Amino acid sequence: MPVVAVIGAQWGDEGKGSVVDFLAQEADVVVRFQGGANAGHTVVYRGQPLALHLLPCGIIHERPLSVLANGVVVDVSALLEEIAWVTQRGVSVTPARLKISDRAHITLPYHRLLDGFREMPPSRSRLGTTQKGVGPTYVDKIDRTGIRFADFTDLERLKSKIAFNWEQKVSFGDGFLLQSGLTADSLFEELVSNYEKLKDFAEIMDTVPWLNRLAMEGKRILLEGAQGTGLDADHGTYPFVTSSNTTAGGACTGTGLPPSRITKVLGVAKAYTTRVGEGPFPTEMPWEQQADLRERGREYGATTGRPRRCGWFDAVLVRHACLINGFSGLVLTKLDILTGLPTVRLATAYRWQGRFLEFLPADSDVLAQCEPVYEEMDGWLEPIGNIRRWQDLPSNAQRLVDRIVELTGVPIAFVSVGPERDAILFPDGGGAIW
Secondary structure (H helix, E strand, O other): OOEEEEEEOOOOOOOHHHHHHHHHOOOOEEEEOOEOOOOOEEEEEOOEEEEEOOOOHHHHOOOOEEEEOOOEEEOHHHHHHHHHHHHHOOOOOOOOOEEEEOOOEEOOHHHHHHHHHHHOOOOOOOOOOOOOOHHHHHHHHHOOOOOEHHHHHOHHHHHHHHHHHHHHHOOOOOOHHHHHOOOHHHHHHHHHHHHHHHOOOOEEEOHHHHHHHHHHOOOOEEEEOOOOHHHOOOOOOOOOOOOOOOOHHHHHHOOOOOHHHOOEEEEEEEOOEEEOOOOOOOOEOOHHHHHHHHHHOOOEOOOOOOEOEEEOEEHHHHHHHHHHHOOOEEEEEOHHHHOOOOEEEEEEEEEEOOEEEOOOOOOHHHHHHOEEEEEEEEOOOOOOOOOOOHHHOOHHHHHHHHHHHHHHOOOEEEEEOOOOOOOEEOOOOOOOOO
């Protein structure tokens, strides 16, 4: 019963989309288990980059089924737009291929407005979110007032729940929601209309017993995480985090698969570090030094287009992720982007008020004051994007990967040296993930 979870080991944008795309070739099911339209997973489809936000990366493959599990918050209008967009590019989306949990919560227009309102100046609570309404949707979920797909079994009850929620929210922010032109009735009518359209492309069902049955039957299930461990609501750099659990534990609660079902957890990390939005970033380079790395690595948000903040590999951050997730192996991406640098830096620890810290502190103010303790290694000049065997890598590139293994205590599952699906190198000479 092979169940493999793919988890971000940094602050998201580690290249999980390409990793899931590679593994999905042999998967039977690909499952998104948390997050919402704030995700941005870029894959290559028919030679062109394709950015997916809600649809699992497996949707571009013929073999696997795709699932939006109970832990995902679904903006139905955004999902319909994404389906239309990928369909125009030749991707088949049908109820036989796409399943949505009836336990999943729904993002409504007022969630997006509330998210945007908080990010507007002069707000002091600005977190740099994507303003897709994901956080406010999870707030309603925890507040037990959320709207779920299961609510469509009783439309009168659904209408009354939306009316109640709208009445509670219109007083927020001096009634700015009333200026939107939305009403409880219009929200209900739009949602029901979109739900009916969605049924042409997806089957709404109880995915929990279904996924567990497939696991017991030995089907290959791939669990696709969004964001990264550094953005986990419990274990990330709070409050500069996302609104869900992005870790391996979140894969269990977000799917209904028990921990004993998961056979392998792969952590994905770039050979350097990036971050989008607000929050402390100890290994961040000076802004003027980031430009070259950003352009070579195409470090712009797939959801917002914002330039990503760039810095050196942070072994403290990744070590923290390894501890929490119990990674079976690390996938190191974008090693090729470091080509041409005379030296490469690795942060092995932090220095704070005369103390050395080897793990991520809970207090973000403390983290913001931390100075990275760097170790420098020689770089390499030879292009590596066309290399397809580990032993053909420059010796300095191999030494860098080996040092990352030493610093994190987790073996490397494979290394990517380019966006192509075959740009994968296996240090042990193998290639078996499943």
